Amino acid sequence: MAQVSLRKIVKEYEGGVQAVKGIDLEIADHEFVVLVGPSGCGKSTTLRMIAGLEEISGGEIDIGGAVVNDVPPRDRDIAMVFQNYALYPHMSVRENMAFGLMLRKFPKAEIDRRVNEAARILDIGVLLDRKPKALSGGQRQRVAMGRAIVRDPKVFLFDEPLSNLDAKLRVQMRTEIKKVHQTVRTTTIYVTHDQVEAMTLADRVVVMNHGVIEQVGPPQELYHHPRTRFVAGFIGSPAMNFIPAKVEARGAGLVLLLPQGTELAVPEHRVARYQPYAGKSVTFGIRPEHLTDTQNVNKPHVAFLTLTPEVIEPMGMETLAHIKLEGAEVCARLDPLVEAAPGVPLPLAADMNNMHLIDDATGLVI
């Protein structure tokens, strides 16, 4: 087990495409870090550079206190779980898991002990003598994890390990991975494009976009205090609403002027923060869960507004109302008991304590 440091990591593919543009990241021992971001943002490339499968164009990678830039994958003491598992089709499950230990010349008894232990943790004892072809997707996934666990490496690397599974199995295996990490405590770097996976698994989430890191932090911090518009929109589901608005002074306070004329009062403890933007156009960000029906809103700093939903989606535990505004699509989360219908004006409450303002010029949250 070990800590991992990335220092100014750059990856440039032939033809000058920069997939990763100078990433700095410190990962502590035992930590579970998730790299998340949209497709093509350079997550896999970063992970593969840590694994040694991709040459590093610039910067330094340090695993357990030693720079590994020129160390081949076999000497980095890492284990990786691939998206399509990459099990060896000609080997039984047992041989698949034992392969790495066999190459490292472990004694037979030790190999058996470790394979059986991993099989017990992953509940695949009865599959040990099958070939991968005779396994289901979820079972293959477990074997791939078993192959990583038996090695007891310094670092686990996962590249979208769950994206080939169906929705239900994905949730189940997600819990499984978390359980395994709580048991073996190996430093883990996990790549996914699914922000729910990122939020549920990570000690810290690294949000990437276009080859750079947008923000690093624990899931709750990313959720409550996104630093950029990209992170604000990427983390959370349904995504945060972004509404063009204007900041205006009203006496000692400030209000937000929405496109259709509604004014929302800014809580007084934020006035100082937003004062420089008075009179300017900004983007108002609010999560659907903070834009609710007007029942049970006895919190401070709630602003009321009435909007007309276009579509109502009952989800069971809640109802989503989709509203079209000038220049924005807005989603609100309602109590399922609230009566709402498309085309009928709906009174809503915005929890302004959880509002965000974004400077359009920089894309940063103010």
Place this chain on the structure above:
Amino acid sequence: MAPDSSAAVPAPRPAAARAESSAMKRFARRRSTIAFLMTLPLILVIGGLVAWPAGYAIYLSMLNRRQTAFIGLENFDILLENETFQSVIWQSCFFAITAVLLKALVGFWLAHMLHHVPARGQKMWRGMLLVPWVIPPALSTLGWWWMFDPSYSSINYLINAIGFPSVPWLGEPWWARISVIIVNVWYGAPFFMIMYLAALKSVPDQLYEAAAIDGATGWQGLRHITLPMMQNIISITVLFSLIVTFANYDIVRVLTNGGPRDLTQVFASYAFQVGVLSGNIPRGAAVSLFMFPLLAIIAFFVLRGVNKRTKEMA
């Protein structure tokens, strides 16, 4: 008859007639029947071009020289006691096994090199390396014969140029054996190369990545991933080539004509000599059939292994 069923059953005679014709229709419509009818042309072709000649050859090999009497396995008995034929068995096996192993090794080596050439150059190299396989072997062997010629040998010219004495390529038994093998390998290796190249391409890169992370060196990757993944192709090509090489005729015939002193004679060329040149057709048939049982057994086991692996892996 129960009252309720009598109402449903029409008059007896037409019912029987209809039952018969519908049974015919059902028979014709059965999948197995259709399958049989559709494969019938192929069965006839194979029967006419393979089974019949093979059966006839077996029958021939059990006749006397004039083909007037059935003498059982006597031809085989006589052959086994014949010293020349004993050396033919030995030479055929030496030739076929060495040549096939060399073809497989050279083919694999070429395929492995080609596999690591970038895509555009690969096409060109592949085309060039296939040339020996495309030229009719009788012609290319003639070229080799000329290069091996005692007085004009271009190969010897090169060897002399770097200061070594001439090699009696076709005049001395061991050199003649080696020459025959060289030409056969030169001609047959491209086939292995193209098969192995396809097999190499079908191994997913990710397996090598997984193996590299698991701690495999390049050699270990080759031994534990590449070769096992290619095992089916390797066994099929080796089997196929073994059969073809055992039956090889043209190279020996053109290059050495069996000489010196019948020491490079293989089954096919010897069968031609005995059967056609010396006019003992039944004994020639016996010569050419000699390896058949052994090859059939080898083929059975190889194909069974291939089948088993296919079921387990693919």
